[in-house]
Amino acid sequence: MQEQLCSVYAISSLTRDYIYVGLAxxxxxxxxxxxxxxxxxxxxxxxxxxxxxxxxxxxxxxRYREKYLKSGSGKEFLKELRAASRS
Numbered sequence: 001m002q003e004q005l006c007s008v009y010a011i012s013s014l015t016r017d018y019i020y021v022g023l024a025x026x027x028x029x030x031x032x033x034x035x036x037x038x039x040x041x042x043x044x045x046x047x048x049x050x051x052x053x054x055x056x057x058x059x060x061x062x063r064y065r066e067k068y069l070k071s072g073s074g075k076e077f078l079k080e081l082r083a084a085s086r087s
Contacts, residue, residue: 006062
């Protein structure tokens with residue numbers, strides 16, 4: 001059985017200083033749920049800008065990358081991406 005691609009995504013609030021990192025098998029659907037305010041964790045921070053979507057061959061590798069992006073150096077990388085997208 002072949003494993004399904006799993007994606008890591010990062011979204012940034014357009015109104016507050018907040019970046020959310022998650023993983024999903026269908027990132028477009030998942031990001032839409034955040035945009036609509038369907039997710040309790042991100043509801044107060046919407047609307048969002050998508051900073052990053054990375055596809056990985058399986059969930060384990062996606063989870064490894066997600067953990068990095070949630071670390072201090074990973075957050076700094078995402079903040080640089082956000083700054084570059086706003087300039």
